[in-house]
Amino acid sequence: MFTGIVQDIGLISCKKETDSGVFLEVKTQPDLLKDLKIGASLAVNGVCLTVVKFTEDCVSFDVIPETLRVTNLEFVSEGSKVNLERSLKFGDEVGGHILSGHISCKASSRLIKSKEETELVIECPEEWSKYILLKGYIAINGASLTIAKKTSNSFSVFLIPETLDATNLSKVSDGDLLNLEIDQTTYATINAAESLISKN
Known part of the structure; x- marks a missing residue:
C-alpha cells in the first residue's frame, strides 16, 4: 500500500x-x-x-x-x-489517502496556469466518471489529490506549489496521459449501492 x-x-x-x-x-x-x-x-x-x-x-x-x-x-x-x-510501513503517517498502486486507467490531461493558481484538467474515461466525486480523493501519477471540479467528461484538481515542486505534474503537456487510481472506498461504495439497487 x-x-x-x-x-x-x-x-x-x-x-x-x-x-x-x-x-x-x-x-x-x-x-x-x-x-x-x-x-x-x-x-x-x-x-x-x-x-x-x-x-x-x-x-x-x-x-x-x-x-x-x-x-x-x-x-x-x-x-x-x-x-x-x-510502500507504506506499519506506523507510518498516512499523509494522503490509501492507495493500492493498481491503476484504474490512464487519461489525457492539460495544465491551465495563471498567476493565482495551477489547474490540472483530466479528460476522464466515461466508464470511470461515476467514481469521480467533488472533494473526493484521486491519485494522479501516484500523487494524492482532491477533486475540485467536475463536468460530464472531465474533472480538475488544483496544484499547490509544494505539489508542483515535489512531483512531475508541473511538466504536464497538453494531451499527456496520466495514471489514475480511483479511491477504493468510493469504488466499493458505489458498486455496492448499485448492486443493492439492482436487486430491488
Missing part, C-alpha cells in the same frame, strides 16, 4: 525490451533506497512495481505487457521523470 505522498522524482536511466516485457531502471536519491530489499514494492508514477535489482542510487523493475497496456509506463523513455514512493 501507498499514501500518495511522492517522495522523490526519479529519472529513467534505462528502458529496454525483454522477452517478458520491459526492463526499467530509475535513478533516485540514495535515502529513498535505504534498507530496500529485492522483492519490495515501490510506486513508479503510482504503479506498484516489484524491485528486482538496486544499487546505491538506482532501482530496477521488470514491467509486464499488461502493466504497460494499462499505464503510462509504456510511454516513458530514458530521461523521463517519474514520481516515486516507497
Whole structure:
C-alpha cells in the first residue's frame, strides 16, 4: 500500500525490451533506497512495481505487457521523470489517502496556469466518471489529490506549489496521459449501492 505522498522524482536511466516485457531502471536519491530489499514494492508514477535489482542510487523493475497496456509506463523513455514512493510501513503517517498502486486507467490531461493558481484538467474515461466525486480523493501519477471540479467528461484538481515542486505534474503537456487510481472506498461504495439497487 501507498499514501500518495511522492517522495522523490526519479529519472529513467534505462528502458529496454525483454522477452517478458520491459526492463526499467530509475535513478533516485540514495535515502529513498535505504534498507530496500529485492522483492519490495515501490510506486513508479503510482504503479506498484516489484524491485528486482538496486544499487546505491538506482532501482530496477521488470514491467509486464499488461502493466504497460494499462499505464503510462509504456510511454516513458530514458530521461523521463517519474514520481516515486516507497510502500507504506506499519506506523507510518498516512499523509494522503490509501492507495493500492493498481491503476484504474490512464487519461489525457492539460495544465491551465495563471498567476493565482495551477489547474490540472483530466479528460476522464466515461466508464470511470461515476467514481469521480467533488472533494473526493484521486491519485494522479501516484500523487494524492482532491477533486475540485467536475463536468460530464472531465474533472480538475488544483496544484499547490509544494505539489508542483515535489512531483512531475508541473511538466504536464497538453494531451499527456496520466495514471489514475480511483479511491477504493468510493469504488466499493458505489458498486455496492448499485448492486443493492439492482436487486430491488
